[in-house]
Each structure stands twice: as structure tokens, then as C-alpha cells.
Amino acid sequence: MPHTSSPVSPTAVDVMATLTDFCRVYQQDFLTAAQRLDLTYSQAKLVCLLAEPRAMRELAEALSCDASNITLLIDRLEQRGLVERHTDQADRRVKKVVATAEGTALAQQVRDEMHGVRAALETLSPSRRRSLQSILEQLHGHMTTSLD
Amino acid sequence: MPHTSSPVSPTAVDVMATLTDFCRVYQQDFLTAAQRLDLTYSQAKLVCLLAEPRAMRELAEALSCDASNITLLIDRLEQRGLVERHTDQADRRVKKVVATAEGTALAQQVRDEMHGVRAALETLSPSRRRSLQSILEQLHGHMTTSLD
DNA sequence: TATTGTTATACTCTATAACTATA
DNA sequence: TATAGTTATAGAGTATAACAATA
Numbered sequence: 001m002p003h004t005s006s007p008v009s010p011t012a013v014d015v016m017a018t019l020t021d022f023c024r025v026y027q028q029d030f031l032t033a034a035q036r037l038d039l040t041y042s043q044a045k046l047v048c049l050l051a052e053p054r055a056m057r058e059l060a061e062a063l064s065c066d067a068s069n070i071t072l073l074i075d076r077l078e079q080r081g082l083v084e085r086h087t088d089q090a091d092r093r094v095k096k097v098v099a100t101a102e103g104t105a106l107a108q109q110v111r112d113e114m115h116g117v118r119a120a121l122e123t124l125s126p127s128r129r130r131s132l133q134s135i136l137e138q139l140h141g142h143m144t145t146s147l148d
Numbered sequence: 149m150p151h152t153s154s155p156v157s158p159t160a161v162d163v164m165a166t167l168t169d170f171c172r173v174y175q176q177d178f179l180t181a182a183q184r185l186d187l188t189y190s191q192a193k194l195v196c197l198l199a200e201p202r203a204m205r206e207l208a209e210a211l212s213c214d215a216s217n218i219t220l221l222i223d224r225l226e227q228r229g230l231v232e233r234h235t236d237q238a239d240r241r242v243k244k245v246v247a248t249a250e251g252t253a254l255a256q257q258v259r260d261e262m263h264g265v266r267a268a269l270e271t272l273s274p275s276r277r278r279s280l281q282s283i284l285e286q287l288h289g290h291m292t293t294s295l296d
Numbered sequence: 297t298a299t300t301g302t303t304a305t306a307c308t309c310t311a312t313a314a315c316t317a318t319a
Numbered sequence: 320t321a322t323a324g325t326t327a328t329a330g331a332g333t334a335t336a337a338c339a340a341t342a
Contacts (some may be wrong), residue, residue: 009274009275009277009278010277010278010281011277012266012269012270012272013259014270014281015269015277015281015284016259016262016265016266017161017259018284018285018288019174019265019269019280019284020196020259021284021286021288022284022288023171023175024210025173025288025291025292025319026171027171027175028212029202029213029291032212033196040308040309040333041309042309042310044283048168049210055323055324056323056324056325057322057323057324062172064176064179065309065310065311066196066310066311066312067323067324067325068310068311068312068313068324068325068327069309069311069327070155070324071324071325071326072214072308072309072325073308073309076308081180090324091318091319091322092317092318092319092323093317093318093319093322093323093324094318094322094323094324095323095324096167097178097313111161111164111168116166116291117164117245117287117291118160118164119290119291120286120287120288120290121160121163121164121287122160123286123290124160124163124283124286124287126157127282128161128196128279128286129157129158129160130157130158130161130285131276131279131283132167132280132283133158133163133166135272135276135279135280135283136166136167136169136170137166138268138271138272138276139170139265139268139271139296140166140169140173140268141270142267142268142271143173143177143194143207143264143265143268188310188331188332189332190331190332190333198326203301204300204301204302205299205300205301213332213333213334214333214334214335215300215301215302216301216302216303216304216333216334216335216336217332217333217334218301219301219302219303220331222333223316223332224331237342239299239300239341240300240340240341240342241299241300241301241340241341241342242299242300242301242341243300243301
């Protein structure tokens with residue numbers, strides 16, 4: 001049951017186990033960063049998603065949760081002055097959620113607080129970094145297009 | 149504000165953005181797989197962690213939540229016959245959680261149900277797969293040792 | 297005394313269903 | 320009639336604090 005690197009190429013299953021371990025550590029780093037900034041996990045995810053304005057419905061999709069939950073989550077972020085609701089004039093049913101300056105700054109702080117991931121990435125040589133970037137883009141592209 | 153691949157090597161910040169996107173998709177695939185098997189997110193994580201017996205305390209650490217929460221989570225898994233508690237004879241305060249045959253099989257099913265990640269990994273050439281494996285091991289190793 | 301696991305409690309997250317306002 | 324967002328509610332996850340059993 002090979003789990004680590006071997007002279008021959010690892011199978012997709014081997015890589016998946018490694019990827020699973022890595023994503024667990026990544027997620028933990030994200031959670032810790034969020035908590036240091038007084039954000040729950042979902043709040044931090046929302047703030048980081050709001051690089052540009054998004055409808056409530058889109059945010060529910062991105063968090064893969066029911067749309068009804070977004071109301072309260074955004075309520076709390078709005079009370080903290082991190083986001084604002086703007087009715088879409090093209091379709092007055094839609095509310096676009098927009099990050100305020102504070103919200104945008106906090107999203108950046110979340111990323112900055114992910115010391116573990118950041119430091120680990122700094123240990124990569126430029127060529128390995130380029131390689132990782134390229135492979136992740138291939139994987140991500142394949143996974144998102146296959147969902148359409 | 150470069151986000152995608154470019155002729156020069158991407159910075160750690162560039163790669164981090166890509167990694168964030170990828171981990172979000174990965175996590176969603178895991179959640180969907182868990183829900184198809186009637187497991188909550190935390191339950192699925194626990195089941196997948198129990199390749200070998202672990203103390204309640206260790207599980208809390210792995211899920212980075214308070215130890216008190218593990219009690220109810222394990223209660224539910226135990227009621228479904230997926231895990232068992234065994235008092236550690238070396239230290240009778242400790243309870244080791246052990247996956248049953250059904251629990252082990254279900255953990256494997258969770259991994260099998262992650263079609264998106266699996267299919268994406270299948271698109272990698274052997275050399276890129278080997279490269280990804282090696283890079284992830286470097287990153288994971290760096291992040292876990294820096295936490296000690 | 298310190299540690300493991302449990303219980304009780306309160307807050308947050310999440311899904312479901314019923315409602316409103318717009319389309 | 321269909322859709323975007325809201326409200327109400329119930330079930331699950333989580334942290335805090337206090338407790339029993341064991342070390």
C-alpha cells in the first residue's frame with residue numbers, strides 16, 4: 001500500500017492521498033488565520049470571495065450551502081462594516097454584496113496570516129513553484145469545467 | 149495583479165491564490181462525496197482518519213476542535229456501527245477509537261466517490277504526477293514540522 | 297495535581313419550508 | 320408562474336466551563 005514517493009511514478013490514488021493530507025493542513029492554516037482575525041470559517045471564506053461584487057445566490061453556490069444561510073452570514077459581516085448590500089438596478093430582486101475598504105483589507109489580512117502555507121511555498125525553488133502552478137491550473141481547470 | 153501563469157516564475161503569492169482555488173474545489177468534492185454517503189463533513193473526516201486506532205484527544209487535534217465535541221460525533225458514528233471505543237489498558241483514562249469493517253469500507257467509499265479530484269488527477273502525465281507528489285510532500289513536510 | 301473523556305450550555309452553521317417582492 | 324432574498328425552525332458543529340475517573 002504505497003503512500004510515499006517511490007522510484008516509479010505514483011498512481012492517481014497515491015497522489016490523492018498526499019493531496020488529501022495537504023488540503024487538510026491547508027484548511028487548518030486557513031481556519032487558524034480566520035480565528036486570529038475574529039472571523040468564523042464561513043465568514044472568512046465569504047470575505048475572501050468578495051474581490052468583486054456577487055449576488056447572494058452566487059455566494060451560496062460558492063459556499064455550497066442553501067441560499068437562506070447567506071442572509072445571516074452577510075448580516076453579521078454588514079454589522080461589522082465589512083460588506084454592503086446594493087440592490088441591482090438591472091434586476092431589483094438581486095442584491096449584490098460588495099466588500100468595503102475594511103472588508104477588502106481584512107481579506108488580505110487573512111491571506112497574510114496563513115503563515116504555514118506561505119512559508120512552505122517560500123521553500124520551493126522557482127522551477128518547482130512554476131511547475132506546481134501549472135499542474136494546479138490543469139487540475140483546477142479540469143475539475144471546474146467537468147462540473148458544467 | 150498577475151493571477152495566472154506567465155513567462156517568469158510565479159511568486160509564492162501567485163501560487164497561493166491558485167492553491168486556495170484548488171483547495172476550495174477539492175473540499176467541495178469531499179463534501180459532496182460525504183453527503184452522498186449520508187455523512188456530515190466532520191463525520192466523513194473522522195471516518196477517513198481512522199485508518200488506525202486513535203484516542204479521542206488525538207481526533208480533536210486532527211479536526212482542530214475542542215475535545216468535548218468529539219464525544220457526540222463519535223457517539224453517532226458508534227450508533228451506526230462504523231466505529232467502536234476501546235479503553236486503552238496501558239492508560240485507562242484513554243479511549244481508542246477503532247473503525248469497524250463497515251467504517252473502513254465507508255472511508256474507502258468516500259475516497260472512491262471523489263470523482264472530480266480523481267478524474268482530474270488521471271489527466272496528469274506520469275511525470276507531472278510524480279512532480280506534484282514530490283512538491284506536495286515537500287510542502288506538507290515543511291508545514292507539519294514547523295508546527296512542532 | 298494533571299489529564300482524558302464526559303456533560304451542560306450557548307452560539308454558529310446548515311437545510312427545509314413558507315413567505316415577500318420582483319420579474 | 321418563476322426567481323432572489325428573507326424569516327422561522329430544527330438539527331448538527333463548536334467553544335467554554337464544570338465534572339468524574341484515572342494517572
